[in-house]
Amino acid sequence: MAEVEYRCYSEPFLRQFVTDYFLALGESEEYAAINADAVISGALRWYPAQGQGLEKLFRHTRQMLEGGIVPNAPMSFVIDRPATAVLDAARGSGFVAGTRAMRKAIEKARAYGIGCVLVRRSNHYGTSGYYANMAAEAGLIGIAFTNAGPEMAPWGAKTAVLGTNPWGIAVPRRDGPPVVLDMALTMSGQGMIRWAYEEGRQVPITWALTRDGRRTTDPAELLEGATQLPIGDFKGYGLSFMTDAIAGVLSGAKFGLDAYADLKDLGVGHCLLALDIEAYMPRDEFESRLEQLIAQVKAAEPIQPGAEILLPGELELRRMEQRLREGIPVAVSTVERVRALCAEIGFECPL
Ligand SMILES: NC(=O)c1ccc[n+]([C@@H]2O[C@H](COP(=O)([O-])OP(=O)(O)OC[C@H]3O[C@@H](n4cnc5c(N)ncnc54)[C@H](O)[C@@H]3O)[C@@H](O)[C@H]2O)c1
Incomplete structure (x- = not known):
């Protein structure tokens, strides 16, 4: 290796x-x-x-x-209603578009209990958990998802139509940093397969299909024309479809085969949603109920005696703490x- x-x-x-x-x-x-x-x-x-x-x-x-990301793009809210909005990212940075949209969703959630902002004409925005965590750091519940270029075939097909379309969901905690689930809707991505190929490693049989629709563990067979397999088989495919229906179709962004097709205009769409806890129950009550759920999860009997049960995002949190030190x-x-x-x-x- x-x-x-x-x-x-x-x-x-x-x-x-x-x-x-x-x-x-x-x-x-x-x-x-x-x-x-x-x-x-x-x-x-x-x-x-x-x-x-x-x-x-x-x-x-x-x-x-090459003009696909416009520096300092003049982004604007083309629809702005009490709890909802649409941000036209004007082909600017996806990071800036996602951040502006989540800030707006937080502002709306503080005023109306819920804020949901869709983004069109954007670019790749990186990690969904980043935006969900922004809301949780501000004391709200955050949900963020995006469409992306076609890498996943519809269930039963061998040509890609849908994206890896990652989701981030974050809840704030009384006794620690927010719990952040951050995951693609595919088992892997083309980049991870290439990396495995370069390291000389096999990949799990669950990751991808070859161009002709076969499963393989050999990354060399997956470099050209492969499609990524969804998480949870047809259920992950369904989630990816629905993600594109909202982040792509409803936002006014590009979707399906058109998203990412033109490097000069990826046309990505995102959905940024914030929920104000106090619109549902007193914060103290939510916090103590969440701690009870976490305690129950942590106390589950591990398959391997002595193994630790992790919360969503806990691995990344520990990695971050280590990297900040080392x-x-x-x-x-x-x-x-x-x-x-x-x-x-x-x-x-x-x-
Ligand atoms: N913008 C895009 O187009 C795009 C596309 C794909 C992925 N991404 C980003 O790439 C990043 C990586 O995504 P991924 O799906 O490869 O992540 P992953 O599969 O490594 O992790 C997914 C989630 O599972 C949790 N997890 C992992 N092991 C666990 C365990 N043993 N117990 C409990 N929970 C566990 C992680 O904490 C994380 O929340 C994410 O930030 C995602 O948003 C972005």
């Missing part, structure tokens, strides 16, 4: 680098800071093979250079590609 070599950087160092990088690409201070926060949040929580963190710079840069690992191959990108845009690379 090929060993992937990593280099570690401190969080403040990487955050400064990514902020400066986005400024060099022409984003304003505000847009650069939001982009950097979303990228660093991904770098703290996920494995490089999951395509978050600095991996985000590659396609984002290509799109900015640094964020970046694959050396990624560092080299980032250096080449910096040279291309004429920015002195500190990595």
